[in-house]
Amino acid sequence: MKKEELEDYLHRNIPLSKAMGLSVGLVEKGKVILKAPFEPNVNHKKTVFGGSLATLATLACWSLLYASLKQFESQHEIVVVHSDISYLRPVKGEFEAVCVFENQEQWGRFLTLLQRKNKGKIVLEALIGDIKEPSVIFKGTFAALSQVS
Amino acid sequence: MKKEELEDYLHRNIPLSKAMGLSVGLVEKGKVILKAPFEPNVNHKKTVFGGSLATLATLACWSLLYASLKQFESQHEIVVVHSDISYLRPVKGEFEAVCVFENQEQWGRFLTLLQRKNKGKIVLEALIGDIKEPSVIFKGTFAALSQVS
Numbered sequence: 001m002k003k004e005e006l007e008d009y010l011h012r013n014i015p016l017s018k019a020m021g022l023s024v025g026l027v028e029k030g031k032v033i034l035k036a037p038f039e040p041n042v043n044h045k046k047t048v049f050g051g052s053l054a055t056l057a058t059l060a061c062w063s064l065l066y067a068s069l070k071q072f073e074s075q076h077e078i079v080v081v082h083s084d085i086s087y088l089r090p091v092k093g094e095f096e097a098v099c100v101f102e103n104q105e106q107w108g109r110f111l112t113l114l115q116r117k118n119k120g121k122i123v124l125e126a127l128i129g130d131i132k133e134p135s136v137i138f139k140g141t142f143a144a145l146s147q148v149s
Numbered sequence: 150m151k152k153e154e155l156e157d158y159l160h161r162n163i164p165l166s167k168a169m170g171l172s173v174g175l176v177e178k179g180k181v182i183l184k185a186p187f188e189p190n191v192n193h194k195k196t197v198f199g200g201s202l203a204t205l206a207t208l209a210c211w212s213l214l215y216a217s218l219k220q221f222e223s224q225h226e227i228v229v230v231h232s233d234i235s236y237l238r239p240v241k242g243e244f245e246a247v248c249v250f251e252n253q254e255q256w257g258r259f260l261t262l263l264q265r266k267n268k269g270k271i272v273l274e275a276l277i278g279d280i281k282e283p284s285v286i287f288k289g290t291f292a293a294l295s296q297v298s
Contacts, residue, residue: 015189040168077194086231
């Protein structure tokens with residue numbers, strides 16, 4: 001899936017992503033990077049607003065699933081069902097959320113469930129800030145449903 | 150604190166709250182209700198976007214603390230440090246986040262810490278949807294720092 005295609009999809013379907021100035025930095029197998037500028041996401045302390053951080057991280061993980069499942073014939077509905085977010089350090093400028101998923105065994109189990117039961121759940125993680133000392137750690141549980149035609 | 154005063158503060162300092170169409174439904178001792186319309190917060194499934202739900206719930210709890218601490222002479226910095234969000238049911242129209250805090254003992258401990266150490270932490274909860282069968286349950290840990298002049 002191309003960066004432009006994902007960005008266009010998000011902007012068209014989720015107006016808040018456009019209001020935040022979201023752009024897609026990278027979309028490849030097992031990795032998505034979403035970016036956002038500082039100004040539309042600022043808060044009263046002149047740091048990045050927690051709601052914007054939560055939103056970008058959620059969308060990075062959602063997008064990784066969306067891009068990964070796009071290769072299959074059947075359509076999928078993907079929703080976040082739970083999230084756990086630690087805000088560890090303030091973010092003071094433009095920011096990006098990085099979602100990486102490399103556990104092939106877990107991915108295989110998720111796809112098997114999705115094919116057999118038309119439903120699967122998976123936990124994805126996104127980081128904002130320095131990878132060794134992140135500013136935000138997001139863990140989200142996402143459910144995917146095959147839309148059987 | 151008046152509804153209009155809180156709404157104006159949020160719109161001026163957090164542009165995303167304005168982009169979402171946030172309005173203040175109620176602000177009184179121990180209770181804050183924030184509202185948002187459907188259109189700017191829609192997602193690809195024509196339900197309310199998870200990022201908007203997380204943001205409104207975070208701001209409802211943040212606003213409860215902000216309004217409650219406004220009565221004191223010293224200024225306070227209030228930040229979310231952790232959140233746990235369960236998305237239980239889709240939200241299909243305009244929505245509101247309700248934060249209620251009635252535990253006077255816990256509130257007393259929080260204020261004592263804030264006065265003695267200039268720093269306190271408190272866990273607040275907000276619900277979106279039916280109070281008996283909520284669509285979203287948000288639990289957030291917030292830290293307040295007294296800004297000693």
